Amino acid sequence: MRVEMLTVPDCPNGPVLKERLALVLPGRTGVELTEHVVGDQEEAERRGMHGSPTLLVDGRDPFAGPDTAASVSCRLYRGTDGPAGGVPGIEELRHVFGTTGTTGADRC
Template sequence: MVERACPPAQSPPETAGESIMGNMNIELLIVPGCPHERAAARLLRTAMDEVGLGSVDFRTVTVADPETAERIGFAGSPTFSVDGMDLFQDPSRSTALACRLYRHSGGLAGVPDLDDLRTALRATTGL
């Protein structure tokens, strides 16, 4: 696995999210060459900023082999994770080193809807 830290765009004053969730492990899991990596990273940063996690970093982690995918329960790229929990967990989905699709009102897309990601972050973090 390859990891890269993704700091906040700016350093705002401490927020409620930071004081409560400062040690939270937020990750964007991708496969090498994921065509949705940039859009997913921007979406995650936006959602985090909007739910009060603006000063919290997230890491981008590249999942490059089937053994790692199986060990962490990787359901495809991109996957949004908080403390090892897939924010869009689907028990019927198997592990895969492949692109992941998210349901939108207009069909399927390579990243989730911003509202859905905000809701998932709030539910997971308690914000």
């Protein structure tokens, strides 16, 4: 599985997404995580970035609708049980990756 993080330069939510991925990906074999800093709209369109940070799983953004435009702007994610935030929630990420379970870090 190819997992890509796309961010704009100095995105404050990029490290948060990376930290959350570190909570949900352990134990999964064959996962390759890469990070790309996207500098302009043309590159955002080429890479499939829908705001920063964007998470791509095997080239697809699991949180974007089919008509979501490419963008180098900040991004908000709507959680299923909480307010909008700059990154997907732990449970949303677990759903995407098919993982379950909780750790003490999840309750922070």
